[in-house]
Amino acid sequence: MSIPEVVIERLPEYARVLAQFESRGREVVSSQEIGDALRRPGRTSAAQVRKDLSYFGRFGKQGRGYNVRKLLEELRRILGLNRQWKMALVGTGRLGMAILGYEGFEPQGFRIVHAFDSDNEMIGKDAGGLTVRSTDEIEKVLARDPVDIGIVAVPAETAQDVINRLVKCGIRAILNYAPITARVPEGVELKPIDPVLHLQSMTYHLKARAGSAA
Amino acid sequence: MSIPEVVIERLPEYARVLAQFESRGREVVSSQEIGDALRRPGRTSAAQVRKDLSYFGRFGKQGRGYNVRKLLEELRRILGLNRQWKMALVGTGRLGMAILGYEGFEPQGFRIVHAFDSDNEMIGKDAGGLTVRSTDEIEKVLARDPVDIGIVAVPAETAQDVINRLVKCGIRAILNYAPITARVPEGVELKPIDPVLHLQSMTYHLKARAGSAA
DNA sequence: GATGGTTTGTAACAGATTGCACAAACCGGG
DNA sequence: CCCGGTTTGTGCAATCTGTTACAAACCATC
Numbered sequence: 493m494s495i496p497e498v499v500i501e502r503l504p505e506y507a508r509v510l511a512q513f514e515s516r517g518r519e520v521v522s523s524q525e526i527g528d529a530l531r532r533p534g535r536t537s538a539a540q541v542r543k544d545l546s547y548f549g550r551f552g553k554q555g556r557g558y559n560v561r562k563l564l565e566e567l568r569r570i571l572g573l574n575r576q577w578k579m580a581l582v583g584t585g586r587l588g589m590a591i592l593g594y595e596g597f598e599p600q601g602f603r604i605v606h607a608f609d610s611d612n613e614m615i616g617k618d619a620g621g622l623t624v625r626s627t628d629e630i631e632k633v634l635a636r637d638p639v640d641i642g643i644v645a646v647p648a649e650t651a652q653d654v655i656n657r658l659v660k661c662g663i664r665a666i667l668n669y670a671p672i673t674a675r676v677p678e679g680v681e682l683k684p685i686d687p688v689l690h691l692q693s694m695t696y697h698l699k700a701r702a703g704s705a706a
Numbered sequence: 707m708s709i710p711e712v713v714i715e716r717l718p719e720y721a722r723v724l725a726q727f728e729s730r731g732r733e734v735v736s737s738q739e740i741g742d743a744l745r746r747p748g749r750t751s752a753a754q755v756r757k758d759l760s761y762f763g764r765f766g767k768q769g770r771g772y773n774v775r776k777l778l779e780e781l782r783r784i785l786g787l788n789r790q791w792k793m794a795l796v797g798t799g800r801l802g803m804a805i806l807g808y809e810g811f812e813p814q815g816f817r818i819v820h821a822f823d824s825d826n827e828m829i830g831k832d833a834g835g836l837t838v839r840s841t842d843e844i845e846k847v848l849a850r851d852p853v854d855i856g857i858v859a860v861p862a863e864t865a866q867d868v869i870n871r872l873v874k875c876g877i878r879a880i881l882n883y884a885p886i887t888a889r890v891p892e893g894v895e896l897k898p899i900d901p902v903l904h905l906q907s908m909t910y911h912l913k914a915r916a917g918s919a920a
Numbered sequence: 921g922a923t924g925g926t927t928t929g930t931a932a933c934a935g936a937t938t939g940c941a942c943a944a945a946c947c948g949g950g
Numbered sequence: 951c952c953c954g955g956t957t958t959g960t961g962c963a964a965t966c967t968g969t970t971a972c973a974a975a976c977c978a979t980c
Contacts, residue, residue, distance in 0.1 A: 504906035530887050554928040555976035571906050572913030590804030600902050665908040673719055673744050681911050683904035688814050690897035692718035692785050694879040697895050698854055699786030768958040769946035
């Protein structure tokens with residue numbers, strides 16, 4: 493039985509709200525409360541939470557709900573979050589440097605351990621505690637010290653090439669910040685991050701209404 | 707007839723690949739080629755391209771395909787991309803400054819015209835050409851010079867409050883970089899951007915296989 | 921230990937999305 | 951002007967996703 497990708501993508505959200513509940517001292521929550529924290533309250537979603545969780549086991553108690561700590565632990569286990577994941581960043585321009593400086597990865601167990609750039613001016617310089625290395629060395633460095641995830645923050649023109657090289661190095665998961673629709677072979681995970689695409693789909697809805705600004 | 711949101715979200719991708727085709731001098735493309743540029747070739751998707759476009763009209767010619775320039779123009783019109791959209795950024799910390807410096811917005815017609823922060827140290831300082839103003843002034847500034855879209859880059863704790871205030875100011879579209887599942891009233895668009903959620907769903911798939919790194 | 925008020929887990933249903941298949945339309949060449 | 955090779959637009963079928971509804975399980979209280 494294969495589990496739908498949409499379900500997998502909701503699990504981290506569940507984990508996040510559970511962490512919130514835990515930090516507020518809650519010991520037990522209902523699927524209703526989890527659902528309400530995620531979507532507009534009222535709209536059914538409690539059933540979806542229960543159904544999603546039921547793909548993986550029975551974690552709740554009827555008449556009571558879910559033990560927050562226990563369910564959170566289960567989710568972490570399911571998602572593989574109970575370990576450190578090493579990442580390599582390619583591209584240390586403005587965007588890449590911002591990614592290196594982002595404080596949100598480390599607390600969640602994601603650590604950037606290599607930084608690459610093709611610009612000779614950058615190579616050898618310090619970037620967020622790491623020494624920037626030439627992209628020519630990607631294969632060599634990753635062979636010696638493999639990582640789990642690649643982060644691509646190079647210009648659109650070279651992004652697909654970089655992705656191909658990372659895949660060849662055995663990387664099976666890539667976070668792509670470059671504004672291209674990249675392609676990866678079967679078995680490799682690729683998640684695009686492109687704020688512009690989001691903006692462009694929001695304007696569709698905005699356009700329909702009266703424009704607030706000229 | 708209401709158009710599915712998934713369809714809307716694919717349109718910007720179509721526009722992007724069309725722009726690529728155009729820059730390469732292509733005058734006509736088939737739905738097959740567009741589909742192949744988006745997903746793994748072979749996997750059907752040409753039909754999806756055609757069906758998505760058919761929600762909005764008939765833009766192609768049988769036996770020939772789509773005129774690249776014309777279709778791109780249509781998509782821009784449909785998405786409302788043939789104008790400038792003004793945005794306000796709240797939060798000028800590390801992440802906010804990186805967003806201000808991102809060169810990808812302007813060429814697509816998105817311009818940040820206001821920057822707000824709650825830190826007194828930041829207020830009055832220059833940030834990417836803009837003067838950072840106090841978050842207390844959000845209402846005043848946006849009343850005088852409204853924007854179409856809000857970008858939220860404040861810490862998780864204050865993000866929902868900021869979003870509520872932006873909504874009260876009449877903003878109908880928000881790009882949320884804060885790691886929370888925010889809620890907005892009916893009729894307001896909210897798109898979350900959280901790389902960590904993507905990482906956490908990718909690790910689900912990685913975990914299944916042999917870990918490459920210890 | 922029975923009762924009442926909750927809440928889970930899931931089977932059945934409903935709805936949305938995607939894929940298939942083909943007639944109709946089109947182009948270029950002979 | 952006809953023919954063969956393409957490609958669109960779209961009804962229909964299949965699949966996937968989300969909702970409803972309810973029996974079974976649970977707790978607290980009496």
